[in-house]
Amino acid sequence: MNRRHFFHATPALALLADRSTAQAQGDAPKETPDAAPSGVLTLTPPVVMAPRHDGADLVWAVGRLARGWVEWKSESGESGQAQTTPDGFFPQASRVMKVPLRDLSPGKEYQVRAITEAIDGPPERAESEWKTFRTLDPGADATRFAVWNDTHQRDETIRELHRITPASDFLLWNGDTCNDWKSEDLLIPTLLHPGGTDFSHQRPVLLTMGNHDVRGKYGYQVPETISTPSQRPYYAFRSGPVAVVCLHTGEDKPDDHPSFQGRASFQRLRERQAEWLGRVVRRPAFRDAPYRVVFCHIPLRLDEEPETLDYANGDYDHYARSSRDLWHDSLVKWKAQVVISGHTHQQAYLEPTDAFPYAQLIGGGPQSERARWIEGVADRTQLTLTTRNLQDETTHQVSFPPMA
C-alpha cells in the first residue's frame, strides 16, 4: 500500500490554481476534484478549525473518494482516535473531509494527525504530520488570541502573517479571505491552504464571513469547505475570561442588488442572528464574563455615516448599518466592550460614546504595507488589543478593564 504525506500536496494545488485560471479565461471545460489524478489522495494539510472546550474539527481536502480519521495523543499520555460523524458514519468525502474531535479536556495540549485511505481506485493511505493545538479553556484566568482580516488571496501577505503570528488559543480570520468565488477550484486553496501555509499550526482557526466570502457563483460552497463551532456562520464561546460573539454581517449592498443575481438572502440571516444574540448574551458564561468581544467583518461603526447610498451606481456599505440596527440593543444590554472588524482596509479605532458604548477596532488591508494582525491578551487585570504591521511593529494598542 502506498503511503503519502500531505506535503506532497503542492503539485495538486498548483493544478487546481491552473484550472481556475484557465476557467476564468473561459478556455477549459470544468473539471471536478474527482477528476484529479488517481495518485493524489490529499490536497492540503489538516486544518484545525472550530476549537471548543472539548475538541475541534479537523478539515482537509482530498482528491478522490476516501475515508478519514484523526489520531490524537495528549501530553499526559492519553491517546485515541476520532472516527465518527454526528450521523454515525465513518468520515468520508470526495472533496472536503471533516472529522469532529470531541470528548477531550479543556485547556490541554494535544497532538493530532489525519489519516486518509482511498475508497475507490488504487489502494492508498496518507498520514499527515502531527500537529499541536490546545483546547479552549472557559475557566482559565488568561487567554491569548490572534486576528487576521482581509487577506484577499494575497499569498505574500498571508505568508508574512503566518510567519509573525505566534501560537495562540485561537486565530480569528475575520473575513474577506477571497475576492469573488468565480471558480469552485478557488475554495480549497484559499480556505484550507492559504498562501501554501499550514496556518492552523499551534493556533486553531475560527472564521467569520466577509462580504467577499459570500460573493460569486460558488460562494454558497464556503460552508461545506470550512467548519465553525456551531456549523453556522455565527457562534459564541468563552476562552478564559473573554466571552466572544462572532457574527455574519452579510454582503455590503442590499440583497436585491443586481450584481448578486438573486443569490443573496442576508437580511433574513441578520434577523435570525438578532434573535440568537438576544438569547446568547443572557447565558451566565456570557452575561458574567470579565471581557466581552464581538467579531464581525463589516464594522458596526465608522466616523463617516452617509445618510443615503446610491447602490445602483457603485456605493456600498462601509459600515453595517442594517446589522447594527438589529443587533445594537442586545450589544448595549450585554455591555459589549469592543467590536473587532475589517472591511475598510485601513486600521482604525473608535472610542465608545454615549450613543455607541462599544468601541470599534478595525484591522488593515491585503497589501503588505496596509496589512495588520491584532493580538488579544487577557488576564485578571486587563484585556489588551495590540495592532501590529508586517514588520511586527505596534501600530495601535488599547486596553479594557474587566467588567465589574
Ligand SMILES: [Fe+2]
Ligand atoms: Fe476586504
